[in-house]
Amino acid sequence: MNGHPQFAEDFELYTLGVLDGDDKAAFEAHLAVCAECRRELEGARSRASLLGLAAVQASPRSEVREQVLDRFRVDRCAKQPLQAPTAARYRRSPWTPLWAAAAVVLLVAAAWLERENRRLEAGLAQLQATHVQLEASSRELEEESARAQAALDVLTAPETIQVELAPVAARPVPHGKAFYNASKGLLFYAADLPALAAGHTYELWLIPSEGAPIDAGLFNADLRGNGEVILPALPRGLTAKAFAVTVEPAGGVPAPTGPKVLIGPVS
Amino acid sequence: MDPIARQEPARQDTDEGLIRRILAGDETALGTLYDRYGGLVYSVANRILRDTGAAEEVLQDIFHQLWRAAAGFDAARGSLSSWLLVMARNRSIDRLRRRDLASAGDPMDLMPASGFNLENEAARNEMVAQVRRALGSLPEGQRQAMELAYFEGLTQTEIAARTGDPLGTVKTRLRTAMATLKKAFES
Numbered sequence: 473m474n475g476h477p478q479f480a481e482d483f484e485l486y487t488l489g490v491l492d493g494d495d496k497a498a499f500e501a502h503l504a505v506c507a508e509c510r511r512e513l514e515g516a517r518s519r520a521s522l523l524g525l526a527a528v529q530a531s532p533r534s535e536v537r538e539q540v541l542d543r544f545r546v547d548r549c550a551k552q553p554l555q556a557p558t559a560a561r562y563r564r565s566p567w568t569p570l571w572a573a574a575a576v577v578l579l580v581a582a583a584w585l586e587r588e589n590r591r592l593e594a595g596l597a598q599l600q601a602t603h604v605q606l607e608a609s610s611r612e613l614e615e616e617s618a619r620a621q622a623a624l625d626v627l628t629a630p631e632t633i634q635v636e637l638a639p640v641a642a643r644p645v646p647h648g649k650a651f652y653n654a655s656k657g658l659l660f661y662a663a664d665l666p667a668l669a670a671g672h673t674y675e676l677w678l679i680p681s682e683g684a685p686i687d688a689g690l691f692n693a694d695l696r697g698n699g700e701v702i703l704p705a706l707p708r709g710l711t712a713k714a715f716a717v718t719v720e721p722a723g724g725v726p727a728p729t730g731p732k733v734l735i736g737p738v739s
Numbered sequence: 740m741d742p743i744a745r746q747e748p749a750r751q752d753t754d755e756g757l758i759r760r761i762l763a764g765d766e767t768a769l770g771t772l773y774d775r776y777g778g779l780v781y782s783v784a785n786r787i788l789r790d791t792g793a794a795e796e797v798l799q800d801i802f803h804q805l806w807r808a809a810a811g812f813d814a815a816r817g818s819l820s821s822w823l824l825v826m827a828r829n830r831s832i833d834r835l836r837r838r839d840l841a842s843a844g845d846p847m848d849l850m851p852a853s854g855f856n857l858e859n860e861a862a863r864n865e866m867v868a869q870v871r872r873a874l875g876s877l878p879e880g881q882r883q884a885m886e887l888a889y890f891e892g893l894t895q896t897e898i899a900a901r902t903g904d905p906l907g908t909v910k911t912r913l914r915t916a917m918a919t920l921k922k923a924f925e926s
């Protein structure tokens with residue numbers, strides 16, 4: 473008897489399938505939450521089974537024992553490969569023709585069995601090969617799944633840091649910024665400019681809305697690639713369409729001739 | 740003559756030892772277990788099915804199942820004799836009622852966690868006598884209800900319908916009978 477006497481005999485009756493309706497539902501609901509009663513149920517199954525001993529003792533036919541053992545032998549043989557026939561001692565007797573006939577039958581049977589055996593073995597080998605393939609596929613899937621999970625773990629962990637990387641440029645891309653006021657003057661700053669070979673200079677150009685580009689000053693890049701032109705002498709009141717920087721011979725030129733390094737239209 | 744006594748060979752092997760030998764392919768071990776319990780299994784099946792041919796089929800099936808499931812037998816988990824009795828009853832009720840008590844899943848799952856060890860002939864005969872005495876001592880209504888439950892696989896509602904007694908009366912009879920039997924089994 474356990475700690476739930478309200479179910480006292482229900483254990484045995486339940487294992488026998490006697491409980492039904494609300495009684496069964498209530499008992500199963502209790503079992504679902506009570507480990508003690510689930511253990512009790514195991515003992516109850518054993519106790520209830522003892523009622524079978526009350527059956528009037530009867531005997532099966534003696535052949536049944538042999539049939540049980542025959543079935544066992546067949547099963548056991550099915551688990552073992554067929555054995556090759558071994559050489560048997562041969563002795564002459566008046567029954568020789570009969571034995572010879574029987575031997576022929578046995579040989580035919582043996583040949584058939586041998587063929588069947590080979591066929592089954594071939595089938596088995598194929599199945600084993602398939603099994604090996606399936607196992608390999610299964611392993612690959614498992615490994616892939618493990619890798620996916622590990623990746624997910626990295627992505628979702630709060631302590632994971634995120635860093636963005638960009639291609640490594642062969643050299644920094646030059647860029648510049650012009651501040652222009654038609655009545656007050658021009659400021660120009662450039663960065664990341666490559667150092668120029670000797671005899672060359674950068675030249676800033678103001679490209680007016682009408683007419684040819686106007687020299688807005690010469691400059692060189694320092695060791696960090698920075699350059700500037702501060703308040704160059706320019707005609708007042710010019711409307712600028714764009715600014716540009718070219719590489720020109722040292723001392724500058726009145727009109728751009730060299731390659732454009734920077735250009736920025738007035739938006 | 741009691742078939743159990745007649746068929747018992749002069750062997751002292753434990754059920755567990757015999758199972759191990761069966762697993763190794765020893766047919767004499769299976770024969771010994773058959774001699775030990777075949778009569779019990781057949782008697783339960785025959786009482787439930789009332790058909791000797793069907794009972795023999797159940798007997799063969801259970802021993803076939805025993806050999807096939809032998810690897811799952813764990814003596815520490817339960818007794819073979821309890822398992823055989825559970826299987827004999829459930830398989831027979833399955834056939835009788837077309838219910839599915841025993842055929843699904845691993846048959847060793849029906850191995851009771853504890854059980855009565857009936858491998859000793861004297862203990863077995865004593866238990867048979869004890870159960871018969873206990874069942875015989877019950878009032879007629881209780882005994883009939885228990886027999887309908889165990890040997891015919893009826894539910895309490897079906898027993899009430901069969902006997903014409905109120906369901907409440909049947910429940911009381913079954914529980915009272917079971918309480919008496921448990922005391923007798925545990926004594």
